[in-house]
Amino acid sequence: MPTKDPIARTSLHLEVTSRLRSLIVESHIKPGERVPELEISRDLGVSRTPIREALKVLASEGLVELLPLRGAVVKSFSPKDAADMLEVMGLLESYAAQKACKAAQSRIDHVLTMHNKMKTLFSQRKRPAYFDLNQKIHDALVDMADNESLSMVHSTMSKRMRSLRYSGNSTPENWRAALEDHERIAHALKKRDAQEMKQAVQSHFENTIKRVLNP
Missing domain, CATH: 1.20.120.530 (GntR ligand-binding domain-like)
Structure with a gap:
């Protein structure tokens, strides 16, 4: 997964959101799949907090669904x-x-x-x-x-x-x-x-x- 380069702390929230959005849009994480927070956190060199904040933004954009006990799942469309x-x-x-x-x-x-x-x-x-x-x-x-x-x-x-x-x-x-x-x-x-x-x-x-x- 193309997330290996650690990112700078400046504009961390925006950068993490952008990275996650690209992973979804480019189908590195496919519709119906759970977003692997731990893996992405490790690859980006950040804690899970900015990951979860980014997922809230992506949920508001309709790209993911936040499900109880499952975390974030990429939105799929019929x-x-x-x-x-x-x-x-x-x-x-x-x-x-x-x-x-x-x-x-x-x-x-x-x-x-x-x-x-x-x-x-x-x-x-x-x-x-x-x-x-x-x-x-x-x-x-x-x-x-x-x-x-x-x-x-x-x-x-x-x-x-x-x-x-x-x-x-x-x-x-x-x-x-x-x-x-x-x-x-x-x-x-x-x-x-x-x-x-x-x-x-x-x-x-x-x-x-x-x-x-x-x-």
Whole structure:
């Protein structure tokens, strides 16, 4: 398990939470499995206290369940749960994407720059870094809608679904197809074509549902 490097005491809580989140999102600890607190505590060189505090955060994000006498168990979703959440996310993001086409040019350029960097990460096969940047692109598009309520709902669901979305790129074919979806989104954003943007984002989520349910 990739947790061997001890971490600095500065921002300990945030770092431990980040490490645990990555272990779950990248399926090092799989859905339905118990989080091995003692093993992770030893590997990170920290006590169990920050581990347990981190697990409370991840429980609030919907990534783990805290069960009596069992500790923390990674949340598992039925195919229907996964499809339902992705469908709702698609509705939220396709709405936001249309609004994003009216944003300041500097904000659009920032997203397009991130997209180009994401393509480089794809060519280097750096999947975790690619995924992190991918999520920042999705978040930036929603932020460009300038709708606080939308951003709040999206943030809550996005955290809950990180492992689902990561699993959609589990094969080289699915990963390449996901990047092609993002190419269409970037093309529409560059043109400020709201209708094309809406269709590209909707198509991306429809494809994501297929990739997640049929990895």
